[in-house]
Amino acid sequence: MPTIKTIFSGIQPSGRLNIGNYIGAISQWVEMQSHYNCIFSVVDYHAITVKQDSEELRKRILEVTKIYLAAGIDPEKSIIFQQSAIPAHTELAWIFNCYGTHMSDLNKMTQFKDKSGKNQESVSVGLYDYPVLMAADILLYDTDIVPVGEDQKQHVELARDIARRFNNEFGDIFKIPQAVVRQEGAKIMSLLDPTRKMSKSDDNQNNCIALLDDVASAQKKIIRAVTDSGSEIVYDPLHKPAIANLLTIYAQLGNRQIKRLEKDYADKGYGDFKKDLADIVLKFLTDFQSKYNKISDNDAREILEDGRKKIEKIANGKMERVRKSIGVR
Numbered sequence: 026m027p028t029i030k031t032i033f034s035g036i037q038p039s040g041r042l043n044i045g046n047y048i049g050a051i052s053q054w055v056e057m058q059s060h061y062n063c064i065f066s067v068v069d070y071h072a073i074t075v076k077q078d079s080e081e082l083r084k085r086i087l088e089v090t091k092i093y094l095a096a097g098i099d100p101e102k103s104i105i106f107q108q109s110a111i112p113a114h115t116e117l118a119w120i121f122n123c124y125g126t127h128m129s130d131l132n133k134m135t136q137f138k139d140k141s142g143k144n145q146e147s148v149s150v151g152l153y154d155y156p157v158l159m160a161a162d163i164l165l166y167d168t169d170i171v172p173v174g175e176d177q178k179q180h181v182e183l184a185r186d187i188a189r190r191f192n193n194e195f196g197d198i199f200k201i202p203q204a205v206v207r208q209e210g211a212k213i214m215s216l217l218d219p220t221r222k223m224s225k226s227d228d229n230q231n232n233c234i235a236l237l238d239d240v241a242s243a244q245k246k247i248i249r250a251v252t253d254s255g256s257e258i259v260y261d262p263l264h265k266p267a268i269a270n271l272l273t274i275y276a277q278l279g280n281r282q283i284k285r286l287e288k289d290y291a292d293k294g295y296g297d298f299k300k301d302l303a304d305i306v307l308k309f310l311t312d313f314q315s316k317y318n319k320i321s322d323n324d325a326r327e328i329l330e331d332g333r334k335k336i337e338k339i340a341n342g343k344m345e346r347v348r349k350s351i352g353v354r
């Protein structure tokens with residue numbers, strides 16, 4: 026009998042989750058949970074790679090958990106847990122720092138270069154090392170598939186390299202995972218600058234539609250989103266990146282085909298298109314938030330605790346093998 030594959034993914038509780046996180050990551054997870062063993066983490070130790078307010082972080086951990094649930098992650102089918110509740114993640118990250126990861130790997134990481142910008146000398150070592158913690162998250166559970174947005178593919182590649190190097194030295198300990206990204210929607214772009222990714226850590230929230238945005242202000246953000254020159258509504262990311270991005274959002278949140286939308290809007294202008302998209306966003310957010318508002322913080326706490334109990338044994342079993350293989354046991 027073929028064994029059921031394992032899925033692992035996670036989101037940092039580091040800002041207000043947006044429709045990019047939903048389309049690129051969470052919506053894929055919801056589709057996958059009926060077919061695979063799914064594990065979804067709130068990766069709080071990744072969030073502290075940049076400064077966090079402790080009160081705010083505590084709140085965001087529950088917020089992200091509630092967002093998973095409101096989006097349709099079913100705790101009966103999937104394990105939902107908080108990364109810091111399982112110390113094996115940080116322990117394994119340390120071991121990978123010493124075995125399997127080269128400085129040259131981390132020097133190549135484009136996200137580190139983007140996030141550290143001109144401050145490369147003063148950002149935390151954690152920010153530099155963050156892909157190694159991500160490799161530990163993934164490899165700890167014999168993960169087959171990692172559903173993520175485009176920006177995380179390079180980090181999953183590193184997890185594969187680390188697993189291969191570790192296995193070469195110590196035998197067959199880790200499975201080699203594979204990243205899976207959506208064909209459409211793997212990189213939702215900023216509303217005001219379609220050359221940049223929509224990011225939850227963006228200082229200007231007019232670039233993003235947050236999942237918990239007030240619906241009227243979300244509509245306004247769509248109406249104010251930049252468009253391209255010309256007036257045709259066609260999917261052409263190279264020449265019309267703004268319209269391509271809005272078409273992708275429309276297709277994903279409105280459950281339409283981009284081809285179909287191009288036909289429907291063949292005789293219409295940007296104004297009509299954005300007005301309709303604003304309505305799609307309004308409907309999506311209203312449904313989403315009505316589910317979100319029914320979930321209490323206590324529900325979220327219980328689900329995280331349940332998840333911790335379910336997953337602890339698996340993590341500890343793998344760690345015992347790892348500790349033995351390197352000679353500390």
Ligand code: TYM
Pocket residue numbers: 033034035036037038045046047048049050068071158159162163171172173174175176177180210211212213214222223224225
């Ligand atoms: P994070 O928290 O930045 O983002 C969470 C998920 O959302 C995706 N994403 C996007 N997808 C499409 N368009 C966008 N504009 C967009 N912005 C973000 C991300 O690709 C990601 O899938 N390091 C990870 C979290 C992590 C993780 C893991 C993921 C830690 N350990 C293990 C998978 C497996 C991160 O910072 O994602």
